[in-house]
Amino acid sequence: MPHLIDLKNVSRTYQRGGESLEVLQQLDLEMEGGSFYALMGPSGSGKTTLLNLIGGLDQPDSGQVVVDGEDLATMTSKELAQWRADKVGFVFQGFNLLPVLTALENVALPLQLTPLSKTQRRDQARHALDLVGLGDRENHRPRELSGGQEQRVAIARAIAMDPTVVLADEPTGDLDRGSAEQVLVLLERLNKEMGKTILMVTHDPLAAEHAREIVHLDKGRLGRRDANGNVPVGGNAGEDAPS
């Protein structure tokens, strides 16, 4: 059975201040569908770059990024946009809600890209908001919500389109411990109860404990452990990477 996410020999280099910074070097990675991955590593290790490549927000300099059977490196920006709308739900550290829209409107925003009627879009957005426990906050603007609530709205937006994979970049980075825990439990539920594949970038070992599998990234090398720190059967190369 093919992997949901399959990266082969992926490299990505950025130009910073006239210097080349090779963030990812000939990286190979395979991820199964239906799991909850935590991607950990020190700052600058390329975690967010990897997430962006998998989410089709960025493209590799070389190599292949195949997600759900589609090679993203061969897609045009227009095709990538459509693909992101269909397959990916994003959750960002800074929440990234549109400040002028209410919680419900933010959640319904990606549904604009579907042929659903206005009523259907509203119902689906309400359902997503109910799932994250914010059904009673649908008319609140982001500034009227707490950080934790904003992130839950962002999660509702991410799942509104019923994506194949949810990519969360430091989703608890701006939250206090209590709110962070709520968000993590919510992501865990999405994985367990709705079967969503979740890939979460985090610095926080406590946050990573909610994942079923932890992938370590450091200087282009991968290491993989399950949530208990054990190497899973069939684990990828790089078992000696720092945990």
Add this chain to the structure above:
Amino acid sequence: MTLKIVLRNLLAHPLRNFLTSGAVFFAVFLLSFLQAVVSTLDAGVRSASTQRLWVQSAVSLFVDLPLAYESKIATVEGVEWACKWQWFGGIYKEESNFFAQFGVDPETFRKSYPEIIVDDEHYKNFEGNRTGCLVGKDIALKYGFRVGDTVPIIGRIFPRPDGSPWEFKVEGIYESKTAVVDQGTLYFHFDYLKEAIESGDTDGEIGVGVYLAKVRDGADPGQVQSAINAMFENGPQRVNATTEAEFGRQFVSMLGNIPLLLRSIGGAVLVAIFFAVLNTMLTIGQERTRDVGIMKAIGFQDGAVFRLMIIESLVLSLSGGLVALGVAKLLEPGMRMALTQQFPGFAMSTNTLLVGLAIAAGIGVLAGLLPGMRIRNLTPLQGLRGQD
């Protein structure tokens, strides 16, 4: 949702956007006003009849023609009748109350202008009263003239020897359906003027400023025009017969190239306001960078965010423009009244309003293009990071 996002974004900075919209308001109002002036000047030319020819001195419009020319012109093949017109150039009470006055032949005047609306009974009274006059609706409203009133006019070209004013009794108030005849003129009997000169009741010389030659139905106006010019080729005074349209053009050109001047002023204002709106839109574009990044990340296409910026720019510009056009239309009667001497028949026509609307829309689209292209070309990551 698009319009909702646009409106809420605009309302998020009410003062800045109100001021920008206000700039468009003043620009569109001014441009529409100037366009209306130009259209008013052109209206006489556009509405001109081919069946009316004007015969003036070949030397200058300010040189009178002999009285005897009336019967000669009337004998030209294709001419139905000739009507005398003489500029009076008087003042109603004081200098600032200037409006045009002409001495005309009442009988042929009305026949020449079926576009003039006046009560038949009133016109009959005008024809029957040597000191009677017809006044246009606009000056009647402005100065409160009513039928039966006496209008004192101080003669400048034809002054009374004792300095007293001429007195004309208002026998009728006319309206005009054509831009060729404005509603700000007083018409009186040419013969009243002629007799006053002959009897010494006024200074000045007897003459006719211009003759209006009515072309008979079916006759070729061009041939009639040539025939009139040829008739007086050897004097005693050469004439220049022109079409009504050409005659109107001469009047406009006497003011200098007013349309060009007005259009130049309007163009300069337009450019200045365009840059003001563009500046606001560039700022708005910068502010939208992160939102655009979010929208692109969740799947919106480049074209969708580009349209969003164009719509935002259009709404900003059209809001000011539409209010300006509404205000201009509301003020039209007052402006027509105030400008009845300078630009008789001033009107905010549908065409003028459409030009104003097109200008507002044009500013909106053009000012949205640059920021629109910028956000269109942003990658999702550049947008999310707030980068250019």
